[in-house]
Amino acid sequence: MQHETAATAAAGRLLHARLILPPALSWDGSRYCGARLQRIDTAAALQTNGVRQVLAMKHLVAVIADSDALARSTRHLVRISWSKSDDMQSAVRTHGGTKLFARGVSASSSNDTTQLDAVYQWQAPKADKHASDAATLVVLAAPAGDGMRIDLPFGNPRSIAQELSSLLGLELDKIDVRSHRTPADARESADASHAAGVVALLCRQCRAPLSLVMATDAGVAQTTVFQLRAGFGPDGALGHYAQQFDHRTAPPPLAWLLTETPYALSDAGAAPPSSLAPPYDWAGVEIAGTAGADLPLAAATFAQEAFFDEAAGKNGEDSVQYRLDHLPDAHGVQLIRSVTQAAGWLPRAPERARAGQILRGRGFAYASTIEQDAAQPVQSWSAWVADVEYDRASGELSITKVTAGHDMRPAAAAAAADVPALDAGQAHLLGEQVQLAMASTLVPGNSFDAWARDHQLVPSDAVHSAQLPAVEVVASPPAPYLKDVQLKAGGAFTLPAAAAIANAIHDATGVRLRSAPFSGEQVRLALAADEKPRGWRRFKKYGWLGGAAAALGATLTLAMPWRPAIAPIQRPDSNLYSAATIERGRLVALAGDCAVCHTAPNGGTVNAGGHALQTPFGTIYSTNITPDEKTGIGNWSYAAFERAMREGVHRDGRNLYPAFPYTAFAKISEADMQSLYAYLMAQPAVAARPPENELRFPFNLRPLLSGWNLLFHKAEVYQPDPARSALWNRGAYLVEGAGHCTACHSPRNALGAEKGGREYLTGGMVDGWEAPALTARSKSPNPWTENELFTYLRTGFSSKHGIAAGPMAPVVAELSQLPAGDVRAIAHYLASFNEAAEQSQAAPAPTPLSAPVMNEGLLLSQANGKRLFQGACAACHQEGTGPTLFGVRPSLRVNTNVHSDTPDNLIHVILHGIREPANPDLGYMPGFANSFNDAQMSDLLTYLRSSFAPDKPAWNGLDASIARSREQTSH
Structure with missing residues (x-):
C-alpha cells in the first residue's frame, strides 16, 4: 500500500x-x-x-x-x-560464428574419406x-x-x-x-x-x-545449439573435427526480447576457447561460435561425447576402446580403465538386436578440464558408466546403475612428462552401484513440489539433461599431492553425466537423443516412428482417425479388466540412494501419512500393513510396504511402484481398491514419486502378511475396478494454477496429492468415488468417524483461519477449535514433522475455501433456538448429565479460571464435534479417549467405556449439546450411535 x-x-x-x-x-x-x-x-x-x-x-x-x-x-x-x-536447430547454420580455436590440419588439407554430421541442443534449466x-x-x-x-x-x-x-x-x-x-x-x-x-x-x-x-521466472531458458562435423580416414583414423555453436549466457530481459530491441549491455566474460576442444587426437580441430559467450562446459561435453559415441558406431568400434585408442592423455586412459573395469564393461557391437519388453543398455562418457581451485589451476578428470532400462509397455525410462570416477591434481603436476599410474587412492570411484532416479518430466520453473529440507549435492546445471536427484559422493582420502584440493560432487565430476546417459539410451533402444533435457516420451515417439507399417503413408490422410484411436486406447487402458505383470527385481541395496533423496522421500511419506494406514494398531510394525479400513463395501486391510521381497514391495521395480501409485495396479497386474488413494497419489510429481520409492526401499524389510480383505459380492471382484477407474480416475500429475501464488499452489499440491485430504474430508457417491465441485472438502465419514468440512460449510462455531489451521496442524490443538482426536491425531503427528513452510502452505490453501474466516477472526454470538418444551424426562437427563460432567469432565474442560491439570485445557464451547450434526465423534472420544495424542505435550484423555453405561452416556451427551451448543437442535438416535461406538475399537 x-x-x-x-x-x-x-x-x-x-x-x-x-x-x-x-x-x-x-x-x-x-x-x-x-x-x-x-x-x-x-x-x-x-x-x-x-x-x-x-x-x-x-x-x-x-x-x-x-x-x-x-x-x-x-x-x-x-x-x-x-x-x-x-x-x-537451423539457427547455427544460418548465423555462423567467429573462429575461436584451431589446431592441426585444416579441413581442406585433410584426407578424410567419410564424414559424420550431427546437431545437438542443450537447454539449461530454469x-x-x-x-x-x-x-x-x-x-x-x-x-x-x-x-x-x-x-x-x-x-x-x-x-x-x-x-x-x-x-x-x-x-x-x-x-x-x-x-x-x-x-x-x-x-x-x-x-x-x-x-x-x-x-x-x-x-x-x-x-x-x-x-x-x-x-517470476518468466524469461527464456538458456539454449545452446551445436553443429558438429567430423571426417575419417580410409582406416577409420580421426580426421578433421569442426564444432560450431550458437550461445549467449542468457537471453535479454523480457522487454527487450519481446520488442526485439537490441540489448546494449555486454555479457559476462568468455570461457577460454581451448577448454572447448575435444580431448581426442583429431588430425585437426576447428571451433567457431558466438564471440564472448560463456559457454557451459557441461553443454559442450554433452555434445562432444555423444557425438564421439556416434563416431565409434559409424566405424564399427566399441565406444570405450575407441576412446582409449585416440586419447593421448595417459592419466585419462588410466581413469577410464579403472572405471570401466569397476563397472564390468564388456565390448558390444554397435548394431545389435533389441528384443523384449525391457530394453537395457549402458553408455560411457569422459571429460577432462582445467578448473581453478585452492587458488591454483587444477586439472580434473571424470569418467562415467551409466546403465539404463526402458520399459516398452509403460514407456518408463530409468537409470539403474552408475559407476563414476574422478581425479584431480595441480595442473603443473599433470603436465609433467612422466605420469604415474593411478592407484586406488587416486581414482576416486563411487560405489559400483549408485541408484539414480530420472525425473525427466519435471517442468522447469514450477515450485509446487519443492521441499524445504531438500538439497542437492550435485549441481542441477551439470546433470539436468536427465534431471538427476542428488548423488552423495563417498570417496577415499585425496592423494598426498592433493592435500589442498577437496574432492567434491560438482564441477568437472558431473560433466560426463548427460552424455553417458544419452549414450546408454542409444545402446538400449537404438534411439539417439540429441536434444537435452530428454525423457522416456522422446524414446517412445522415436520407437513408434520406426515401427510404422509400410502402408502408413497411404493412410496418412486418415491421421485424424489414428489420433482418435490412440486417444481411445489411452482411455481404455484404465478400463482393462487386467493388466500385464511387471517382472520382479532383486531387492535394491539400501545404500544405493543418496541421503538427500531418502530425506526428500521421508518428507513425502510424512505428507502422505503412509505409516498411519500401513501400520496395524496396538503396536504394529511401521509400514508392515494389517490396518483394517472399514468401508461401506466391507473391510480392506492395508498392505505391507516395507522392502520385504516375499510379503512387501522389495521385488518391485520403480516402474511397478509408480504404476501402483498412479494407476492403482499391483505389480502382478491386479487392480487395487481405491481405499488406497491412488487417485490422489497420481498427482505427485515425478521427483517426489522417485524419492518416495527410494525412501521406502531404504527402510528395514519386515516379513508380514496382512489378513485377507472381507468384501461383499460383487465388490470383491477386482476386474470391476477397471470400470470404476474409467469413470472416476484421471492419472494426471498436479498442474499449478498460474493465477495463484506459489504458496497456494504448494498447498494445493500437498492437499490434493500426497496429503490426499479429500479421501476423508470429501463425501463419496454410491460407488465410493469422491465428490468434487461444490462438495469438495465438505466433509465425509471414515472408519466410523466424521471428517468435518474444511470449507465455509464447517459446523465449527469459529471460522477456520490460516493461522488457526497452521497451529492445529503443527501442534494438534487450537484454542478456538479444540484438539485433534481419532484418525486425525496420527495424521497431525505426521504433518507436524514437515517443514513449517509446507504446513503453512496447506493452511493457506485450505483457508482460501473459507473467506469468512479471513474477514472475521471472531465468531458471532450464537443465536439460541426457541426454548424447547422441557418434559420431566429431559430435565432429569440434563441434571444427570450435568452431575456426570462435574464429576468426570470439569477438571479438564470447565470454562473459566482453574488449574490446567493435563497438557491443555480445551473448551467444549468451541469444539466442532459438539456442534456437529452427528454425535459420533464425541461419543468415540468419550468412550475410547485419546490415548496417543498428536503431540505428547497435549496430554492424554482416558476413555470412559467401562465407567459409563449407555444411559449415562446419553445423559452426558444431552447435557453437553444443550449447554455448549445451545443454538443446535438435540441429537436423535443417541442409543444406536453409542452402541455402534462400543463395537468399534479406538483408532
Whole structure:
C-alpha cells in the first residue's frame, strides 16, 4: 500500500497491468525466434467496464485496467493469432560464428574419406524456486517529470537503471529505481530485470502510474545449439573435427526480447576457447561460435561425447576402446580403465538386436578440464558408466546403475612428462552401484513440489539433461599431492553425466537423443516412428482417425479388466540412494501419512500393513510396504511402484481398491514419486502378511475396478494454477496429492468415488468417524483461519477449535514433522475455501433456538448429565479460571464435534479417549467405556449439546450411535 500511495500521489490514479505472453518464448543466441504476434482483436476486452487499454508493442501485449483482478480476468477476451516458433536447430547454420580455436590440419588439407554430421541442443534449466517464494511479484512505475520512477520488491537499482536508460532512451539521472532489498540470487536479479523493463515500457505508453503483477521466472531458458562435423580416414583414423555453436549466457530481459530491441549491455566474460576442444587426437580441430559467450562446459561435453559415441558406431568400434585408442592423455586412459573395469564393461557391437519388453543398455562418457581451485589451476578428470532400462509397455525410462570416477591434481603436476599410474587412492570411484532416479518430466520453473529440507549435492546445471536427484559422493582420502584440493560432487565430476546417459539410451533402444533435457516420451515417439507399417503413408490422410484411436486406447487402458505383470527385481541395496533423496522421500511419506494406514494398531510394525479400513463395501486391510521381497514391495521395480501409485495396479497386474488413494497419489510429481520409492526401499524389510480383505459380492471382484477407474480416475500429475501464488499452489499440491485430504474430508457417491465441485472438502465419514468440512460449510462455531489451521496442524490443538482426536491425531503427528513452510502452505490453501474466516477472526454470538418444551424426562437427563460432567469432565474442560491439570485445557464451547450434526465423534472420544495424542505435550484423555453405561452416556451427551451448543437442535438416535461406538475399537 505504501508503494501505491506514493505512485498515486505522483501522478493521478493508479492503473493495473497484466501481460499476455506468447505461447512459446525462444532465443537462439542472437535473436528472438519464439511465437510472433500476427493479429490482435481487442474489441471484447475494451467493451468491459474498467478496462482502459490493451497495449501491443511488437510481441509484448498487456491489458491495462482499473484493478488487478479485472486486468487478470479479461486477458482471455483478447483474441490473438501467434505465428509458430522458428526452427532452433537451423539457427547455427544460418548465423555462423567467429573462429575461436584451431589446431592441426585444416579441413581442406585433410584426407578424410567419410564424414559424420550431427546437431545437438542443450537447454539449461530454469532455477528452482523455494515453496515459500511468491509465484508473482508486484512492481510499480510512475512518470516523474520528464523521467520515471520504478519501485521493486528486490533488485539492484543501479544496474536496472542502466538497463532502462538504454531501453527508454533516457539519461541515467532521469530514472529513479528503488527496491526494498538486494536480490537473494541470480534468479531474483533476472526477475527484477524482466519486470522493470516491462513496467517501464507500459508506463511510458499509458503516461500514468502503473502497477504490474508478473510471474517470476518468466524469461527464456538458456539454449545452446551445436553443429558438429567430423571426417575419417580410409582406416577409420580421426580426421578433421569442426564444432560450431550458437550461445549467449542468457537471453535479454523480457522487454527487450519481446520488442526485439537490441540489448546494449555486454555479457559476462568468455570461457577460454581451448577448454572447448575435444580431448581426442583429431588430425585437426576447428571451433567457431558466438564471440564472448560463456559457454557451459557441461553443454559442450554433452555434445562432444555423444557425438564421439556416434563416431565409434559409424566405424564399427566399441565406444570405450575407441576412446582409449585416440586419447593421448595417459592419466585419462588410466581413469577410464579403472572405471570401466569397476563397472564390468564388456565390448558390444554397435548394431545389435533389441528384443523384449525391457530394453537395457549402458553408455560411457569422459571429460577432462582445467578448473581453478585452492587458488591454483587444477586439472580434473571424470569418467562415467551409466546403465539404463526402458520399459516398452509403460514407456518408463530409468537409470539403474552408475559407476563414476574422478581425479584431480595441480595442473603443473599433470603436465609433467612422466605420469604415474593411478592407484586406488587416486581414482576416486563411487560405489559400483549408485541408484539414480530420472525425473525427466519435471517442468522447469514450477515450485509446487519443492521441499524445504531438500538439497542437492550435485549441481542441477551439470546433470539436468536427465534431471538427476542428488548423488552423495563417498570417496577415499585425496592423494598426498592433493592435500589442498577437496574432492567434491560438482564441477568437472558431473560433466560426463548427460552424455553417458544419452549414450546408454542409444545402446538400449537404438534411439539417439540429441536434444537435452530428454525423457522416456522422446524414446517412445522415436520407437513408434520406426515401427510404422509400410502402408502408413497411404493412410496418412486418415491421421485424424489414428489420433482418435490412440486417444481411445489411452482411455481404455484404465478400463482393462487386467493388466500385464511387471517382472520382479532383486531387492535394491539400501545404500544405493543418496541421503538427500531418502530425506526428500521421508518428507513425502510424512505428507502422505503412509505409516498411519500401513501400520496395524496396538503396536504394529511401521509400514508392515494389517490396518483394517472399514468401508461401506466391507473391510480392506492395508498392505505391507516395507522392502520385504516375499510379503512387501522389495521385488518391485520403480516402474511397478509408480504404476501402483498412479494407476492403482499391483505389480502382478491386479487392480487395487481405491481405499488406497491412488487417485490422489497420481498427482505427485515425478521427483517426489522417485524419492518416495527410494525412501521406502531404504527402510528395514519386515516379513508380514496382512489378513485377507472381507468384501461383499460383487465388490470383491477386482476386474470391476477397471470400470470404476474409467469413470472416476484421471492419472494426471498436479498442474499449478498460474493465477495463484506459489504458496497456494504448494498447498494445493500437498492437499490434493500426497496429503490426499479429500479421501476423508470429501463425501463419496454410491460407488465410493469422491465428490468434487461444490462438495469438495465438505466433509465425509471414515472408519466410523466424521471428517468435518474444511470449507465455509464447517459446523465449527469459529471460522477456520490460516493461522488457526497452521497451529492445529503443527501442534494438534487450537484454542478456538479444540484438539485433534481419532484418525486425525496420527495424521497431525505426521504433518507436524514437515517443514513449517509446507504446513503453512496447506493452511493457506485450505483457508482460501473459507473467506469468512479471513474477514472475521471472531465468531458471532450464537443465536439460541426457541426454548424447547422441557418434559420431566429431559430435565432429569440434563441434571444427570450435568452431575456426570462435574464429576468426570470439569477438571479438564470447565470454562473459566482453574488449574490446567493435563497438557491443555480445551473448551467444549468451541469444539466442532459438539456442534456437529452427528454425535459420533464425541461419543468415540468419550468412550475410547485419546490415548496417543498428536503431540505428547497435549496430554492424554482416558476413555470412559467401562465407567459409563449407555444411559449415562446419553445423559452426558444431552447435557453437553444443550449447554455448549445451545443454538443446535438435540441429537436423535443417541442409543444406536453409542452402541455402534462400543463395537468399534479406538483408532
